[in-house]
Amino acid sequence: MSEKPFASSEDLAEKVETFEVIAPGVYAMSAEGDPNVGAIEARDYLICIEARATPVAAQSWLRRLREETDKPIRYLVLSHYHAVRVLGASAFGAEEIVAHTNTRDLILERGKEDWDSEFQRMPRLFKEPESIPGLTYPTMVFRDHMEIDLGGDRGTIHLSWLGKGHTKGDIVVWLPREKVLFAGDLVEAEAALYTGDAYHLEWASSTLDKVKSLGAEVLVGGRGKVVYGEKAVDNAIEQSRDFLNTLISETAKTIEAKGTLKDAFDAVYKALAPKYATWPIFEHTVPFDVARVFDELNGIADPIVWTKERDLEIWNQLQR
Incomplete structure (x- = not known):
């Protein structure tokens, strides 16, 4: 069995939420x-x-948002499907x-399996899961x-699919x-x-x-702080690209040398840790990341x- 706590199962400390007005009428909350x-x-x-992961978990965000505006929620946009991102949807009362x-398609294919998986991995995010x-x-x-x-002189927002990435269904929301x-x-900051x-x-x-060609000057990634300034946005994009390229290159070398999945994990961890080990959920993600890239490079x-x-099988295989 692994000596490390499984995924984020022991990450139980509450996080400090930061609410930001990032442009007139544009809001974000990080934690x-x-x-x-x-x-x-x-x-x-x-x-x-x-x-967020549950209707109850969404409430602190909605309460803070309601200090700024009481307008009804017409659209709830989901950037992709993972349970921690979407299962709180009923709290919003959105028209669409x-x-x-x-x-x-992913929800139809693996919705319940992903829900069970993520609840096991990240129980703290699932506040009052019975909700x-x-x-x-x-x-x-x-x-x-x-x-x-957006009506009046507020302009238009663009929802775009820019290609496969974190999943096959990721979209971005762009305010030009x-x-x-x-x-x-x-992108993670x-x-x-x-x-x-x-x-x-x-x-x-x-x-x-x-993503980079859009020329954003403010970026809200999936996790991490809101990033301000074109240079800082580009840095966040390139940090994400470097993380991915390291996963790819180290795993490819292992496969070429006829190494095992465990060999790939060891090589990737060694290469990523000096830059990224202090970043949130690093220890959680790497075993699952390597398992997927190993499959992808082997033709799956x-x-x-x-x-x-x-989840437990891969974790115990790679983290022992």
């Missing part, structure tokens, strides 16, 4: 490496971004839940691009006038990347190239479904 959330004011309604069509009414399904999906007119980007888990359901080769190349195109049993 020391926990999943970030955001909101955008239209003239007559709100667009919320991400939902928006996601990529591939995200809907979850069931799986969250989008009511509105799109493939490449969707625009929402304010140059604010909600990147979901395609000084937080380790979880890549257990990823498409590493596409993510590290064309997908991040498209789509991620294998994570279950509670598979």
Whole structure:
């Protein structure tokens, strides 16, 4: 058995939440490496971004948001499907839940398995799990691009699928006038990347190239602090790319040398730790990251479904 606590199962300390007005009518909340959330004011309604793991967990965010605006929530945008991001959706009372069509497919394929897996990995995020009414399904999906007119002189926001990445269904929310980007888990700002359901080769190349080409000056990543300034945004993107490229290169070398999954994990951990070991959820993510990239480089195109049993099997195999 592993000597290290499983995933984030012993990360039970509450995190300090930071609420920010990042542009007029544009809000975000971060929490020391926990999943970030955001909101955008239209003239007559709100667009919320991400939902947290349970309706109860979403309440501290919604209470703080209501100090700024009492507009009704018309859209809840889900950047992708992972249980900690979406199962709190019922707290928002949104008219529409928006996601990529591939995200809907992932929920249908592995929704309950992912819920069970993430609850085992990150129990602290699931405040009062009995408050979850069931799986969250989008009511509105799109493939490449969707625009929402904010009304009056507030402009338009763009929801875009830029390619496969953290999952096959990640979307970004882009405010071109304010140059604010909600990147979901395609980019993390000084937080380790979880890549257990990823498409590493596409993510590290064309997908991040498209993210960078937007020219954002404020970035809300999936985890970590809100990043301000074009240089800082580029640094966050390139840090994420470096993390991915290290996973890819060290695993590729191991496969070429006919090494095992455990050999790949040891090589990746050694290469990543000097830069990233102090970042949130690093110890949690790396075993699952290596398992997925090892599969991908061995020709398994789509991620294998994570279950509670598979989680423990991989963890104990690699962390002993």
